[in-house]
Amino acid sequence: MPIRSPRLPLLLVCLCAAAPAWAVKVDRIEIEGLKDAALRDNVRSALSLNDELGKDLRARRLGYLLREADAEARRALEPFGYYAPTIEVLRSDRPLPAATPAAEAGLDAETAETEDSANAAERQRRITVTLRITPGLPVRVRGFDVAVDGPGRSDSTVVDALQAFQPRPGQVLDHARYEASKAQVAGALAHHGYFDTQLVQHRVEVTRAAHAADIALRWDSGPRFAFGPAQFTQTPQAVVWPRLLDRLVPWTPGAPYDEAQVDRLRQSLQALDYFALVDVQADPAAASDGRVPVQVQLTPAKRSLYSAGLSYGTVSGTGVSLGIERRYLNRRGHKALAQIDWAQKRKTATVQYRIPAFAWLDGWYTASLQAADEQTAYVNSRRLELVAGRTGQYSKRLALSATLHLLRERWAYYVLTKPTPSFQFASFVFPELRGDYIDVDNRLAPRRGGGLGLTLRGGRGGNASFTQLHARAQWFHGLDADSRLIVRGELGHTFTRDVLDLPPSLRFYAGGDRSVRGYGWHELGPRILTSGGPYYTGAPNVVTASLEYERYFKGPWGAAVFVDTGNAFAGRAPGLRTGVGLGLRWRSPVGPVRIDIARGLNAPDSPLSLYLNIGPDL
Numbered sequence: 001m002p003i004r005s006p007r008l009p010l011l012l013v014c015l016c017a018a019a020p021a022w023a024v025k026v027d028r029i030e031i032e033g034l035k036d037a038a039l040r041d042n043v044r045s046a047l048s049l050n051d052e053l054g055k056d057l058r059a060r061r062l063g064y065l066l067r068e069a070d071a072e073a074r075r076a077l078e079p080f081g082y083y084a085p086t087i088e089v090l091r092s093d094r095p096l097p098a099a100t101p102a103a104e105a106g107l108d109a110e111t112a113e114t115e116d117s118a119n120a121a122e123r124q125r126r127i128t129v130t131l132r133i134t135p136g137l138p139v140r141v142r143g144f145d146v147a148v149d150g151p152g153r154s155d156s157t158v159v160d161a162l163q164a165f166q167p168r169p170g171q172v173l174d175h176a177r178y179e180a181s182k183a184q185v186a187g188a189l190a191h192h193g194y195f196d197t198q199l200v201q202h203r204v205e206v207t208r209a210a211h212a213a214d215i216a217l218r219w220d221s222g223p224r225f226a227f228g229p230a231q232f233t234q235t236p237q238a239v240v241w242p243r244l245l246d247r248l249v250p251w252t253p254g255a256p257y258d259e260a261q262v263d264r265l266r267q268s269l270q271a272l273d274y275f276a277l278v279d280v281q282a283d284p285a286a287a288s289d290g291r292v293p294v295q296v297q298l299t300p301a302k303r304s305l306y307s308a309g310l311s312y313g314t315v316s317g318t319g320v321s322l323g324i325e326r327r328y329l330n331r332r333g334h335k336a337l338a339q340i341d342w343a344q345k346r347k348t349a350t351v352q353y354r355i356p357a358f359a360w361l362d363g364w365y366t367a368s369l370q371a372a373d374e375q376t377a378y379v380n381s382r383r384l385e386l387v388a389g390r391t392g393q394y395s396k397r398l399a400l401s402a403t404l405h406l407l408r409e410r411w412a413y414y415v416l417t418k419p420t421p422s423f424q425f426a427s428f429v430f431p432e433l434r435g436d437y438i439d440v441d442n443r444l445a446p447r448r449g450g451g452l453g454l455t456l457r458g459g460r461g462g463n464a465s466f467t468q469l470h471a472r473a474q475w476f477h478g479l480d481a482d483s484r485l486i487v488r489g490e491l492g493h494t495f496t497r498d499v500l501d502l503p504p505s506l507r508f509y510a511g512g513d514r515s516v517r518g519y520g521w522h523e524l525g526p527r528i529l530t531s532g533g534p535y536y537t538g539a540p541n542v543v544t545a546s547l548e549y550e551r552y553f554k555g556p557w558g559a560a561v562f563v564d565t566g567n568a569f570a571g572r573a574p575g576l577r578t579g580v581g582l583g584l585r586w587r588s589p590v591g592p593v594r595i596d597i598a599r600g601l602n603a604p605d606s607p608l609s610l611y612l613n614i615g616p617d618l
Helices: 007-018 037-046 048-052 059-080 109-124 156-163 175-191 242-246 259-272
Strands: 024-032 086-093 126-134 140-149 198-207 212-220 226-234 275-282 291-300 304-313 317-326 335-343 346-357 362-375 380-393 398-413 422-440 448-461 464-480 483-495 527-530 533-536 541-554 557-569 577-588 591-600 609-614
Touching: 024 037, 024 048, 024 059, 037 059, 048 059, 059 086, 059 126, 059 175, 140 156, 140 175, 140 198, 156 175, 175 212, 175 259, 226 242, 259 275, 259 291, 304 335, 346 380, 398 448, 422 464, 541 577, 557 591, 577 609
Parallel strands: 024 126, 140 212, 226 291
Antiparallel strands: 086 126, 198 212, 275 291, 304 317, 317 335, 335 346, 346 362, 362 380, 380 398, 398 422, 422 448, 448 464, 464 483, 483 541, 527 533, 541 557, 557 577, 577 591, 591 609
């Protein structure tokens, strides 16, 4: 008579203790009948059963969760206007793939039989729960009484918010849209100083049988408050005169309160770059005689800002840059900056002094002096330029500047017939007007909107006079959450008798990064042969255009494809040159990084060009 192994009873006891026969696991929840993903997701997240996936459940607990699933699904559909759905909650076994027979795994017969029985029991303990939902007819708005009483009823911002209120009669009662519209009306009242607003009526009645809802919503705006004084506090110590900051306040005490004016003060203070922390808050609780004071808490930034960097360019060679900026030199708020960029073939030294200018527009009076020396295959130039001007922030999106330039420049190139270069000298005095309009959703990585820059300058010096107009434009369009389309364009024209009488810094060039990729820096346009190779003279006209598709695949990494075209030219025919390429994109902690590889299509032996760019698109 065979002797049974003593391990068998012990193994059975362990299996029973680990997985009691009355326990089951819900392995999956399926929701059928809902085409809208938002509806399915809301139902799934509302189910208590969803939190128990994969857990051992006793029969009583499972029965309770299945009964609750009906009510939970109904409540989850109501915010979308479905108040009379038909719901079936079904439980069905979901067999698992058959396990490898234990005998084939090399176990003895008794142990194999026990493990096969345990695997079969495990497959029987896992179930799928299915919710079959017919949402039925949605509830639509029938009665609609949404209004503001009191002085706020005639406020244009409040009127716009009321007119935009949704859902309106005939529309589905979508609770999310309803709450958002209600918040928009309340926000419009608060932003225009109706701080005593009360919600006197708030009722939404649903008649399920008629699939109809009646909305009754009314506010009493109360009086509109006025602006009080702005009270500045600089801690731990004051670094600029309070009376200097007072000039930034865009309102006079007693004027009707408008949150947009508070935002403008906040932006003006941030633009000064004096402060590491700017906190601007209206204080309705401290209002006196209907006037609301505005508390401004300021924490000064570090006085000195140092910078250092390394650079490399195929034209300029290896270089280093060093700089120092004094955010505030004195309590008048003056600023100073000094910077040196020293590369093998291109060197610049710049000093700048700025004085705050708050009359008419926020901005600065600026004086700067720059010395530059560039000895490359494209140009041989030395210049000294003094610039004095006034900048101003006309609006949130539009910045303006007016400057006067005094330019002294020496330039030359080597011609084949002369062993030494032929130098030219000229001194120019000219004014420059510039406007930059930017309207995008995110300046660091825009996905919607665009920017436009216009520059007009003109003057005379040496043997020439000129007038020059230059325009740049960019447009961004997000195609989905991970991709966008970027369109760029440039157009410039110089009115002058002979562009070669102008210094190289006043001519137009094309080619290189942010111009026509696939070609060298400034190598597109008219050229002459010299003993050092072709010399690109620059031109009176320039036109460029770019179309780029950018897509991010995983986290901060993405790629781009692009086509650029354009040229710098004289006369009427631009003779466009085109380049195509691929790019790698990285959303780094210091800003977008772009690495592009491009090739020009107009020269059969054109080499591949590599470009590296760090910084925002605008």
